[in-house]
Amino acid sequence: GDTDKDKKWTEIIGGMTIYKDAELKTYLEQAGFHDVQIHKKKSWLCITAWK
Known part of the structure; x- marks a missing residue:
């Protein structure tokens, strides 16, 4: 949660x-x-990682 919305x-x-x-x-x-890589675009969040 980065915004008040x-x-x-x-x-x-x-x-x-x-x-x-x-x-x-x-x-x-x-x-x-x-x-772990974090991808943010506008209000979307995508996280990729390896195990």
Whole structure:
């Protein structure tokens, strides 16, 4: 969640969590993934990684 718009969705959908790209990268690395790449375009986020 990089913008205030992201908060809107967590208020609408109960139990939903929006993570920042750096948080997801950390979680993936802790789970044993490597070569984590983050691709951002407008409000879209795509993360690729190898295990």
